[in-house]
Amino acid sequence: MANPDSNSIPFPPCQDLPEGVDTWARRLKGPEVPLSDKLSYVKLNVSDGLKYVQTIYKNNEDMLWPVLYEYATKNGIRDHVTLTLSIRGSPVDPYLPIGETFIQNGDTLVISQSAAHTIDYEAVQDLTFLSHTNNEGELYDDYDGPLTRVVEARLRINFDSFWPQFPSKHFKCRARDNSTINDLAQIISKFTNVPINQLRITHDGIRARGEIGQYRNDDRVDLDVHHELSGAGTAVRYQDEVLEVPTPRNRCPKRDVPD
Numbered sequence: 422m423a424n425p426d427s428n429s430i431p432f433p434p435c436q437d438l439p440e441g442v443d444t445w446a447r448r449l450k451g452p453e454v455p456l457s458d459k460l461s462y463v464k465l466n467v468s469d470g471l472k473y474v475q476t477i478y479k480n481n482e483d484m485l486w487p488v489l490y491e492y493a494t495k496n497g498i499r500d501h502v503t504l505t506l507s508i509r510g511s512p513v514d515p516y517l518p519i520g521e522t523f524i525q526n527g528d529t530l531v532i533s534q535s536a537a538h539t540i541d542y543e544a545v546q547d548l549t550f551l552s553h554t555n556n557e558g559e560l561y562d563d564y565d566g567p568l569t570r571v572v573e574a575r576l577r578i579n580f581d582s583f584w585p586q587f588p589s590k591h592f593k594c595r596a597r598d599n600s601t602i603n604d605l606a607q608i609i610s611k612f613t614n615v616p617i618n619q620l621r622i623t624h625d626g627i628r629a630r631g632e633i634g635q636y637r638n639d640d641r642v643d644l645d646v647h648h649e650l651s652g653a654g655t656a657v658r659y660q661d662e663v664l665e666v667p668t669p670r671n672r673c674p675k676r677d678v679p680d
Contacts, residue, residue, distance in 0.1 A: 483518065
């Protein structure tokens with residue numbers, strides 16, 4: 422305790438001293454009123470319906486846009502404004518103070534991504550790189566279509582549980598046997614806007630490497646694409662190089678091919 426006769430600065434009141442995480446969590450569990458700031462806190466759960474689950478504590482003056490910013494940072498999403506929040510199916514404005522919304526203690530915030538920013542369909546056309554010429558040496562007009570060479574296979578690329586709150590999507594394209602998983606990863610990174618080191622490509626549950634042709638079953642190849650959270654430690658460190666993608670004569674956006 423400071424000597425009142427001295428010129429030293431006295432210690433602040435006890436309620437302003439840092440407290441342990443355990444006692445802080447116990448006080449907020451109710452929620453209760455923290456002694457330090459006299460604000461009411463609510464406990465909220467955050468989920469994307471996939472692997473991302475987090476518990477946060479916010480007061481009525483807080484906004485929720487930092488939640489989206491943190492999620493975008495961890496998942497390699499370049500712009501957090503493409504993400505939305507909802508509770509019980511109703512959208513939540515992340516730029517309003519929580520006290521001005523209908524949020525209640527214990528609610529679960531669901532993160533989803535805007536459909537307009539999910540896939541760059543123009544960049545999907547770069548799948549032609551995997552097999553860009555036909556048996557006469559001419560450039561294909563599109564990445565999908567009939568096979569013309571024995572060194573080609575029909576590649577099916579599966580995105581199951583890849584985007585938050587989105588159904589599974591599949592793309593079909595031609596692929597040369599000597600096209601590589603690295604080639605495919607670079608193209609996927611471009612049209613999904615996900616960093617290449619956060620992609621994991623598997624075949625029958627095992628991480629795929631090397632040439633695509635080694636995974637052929639007759640004239641078909643099935644590969645699954647997974648989105649690894651930043652820092653998960655399981656992402657393949659694909660080489661980050663620039664592909665020289667041939668430009669077909671008539672390029673047009675093409676949607677995923679139904680089963």
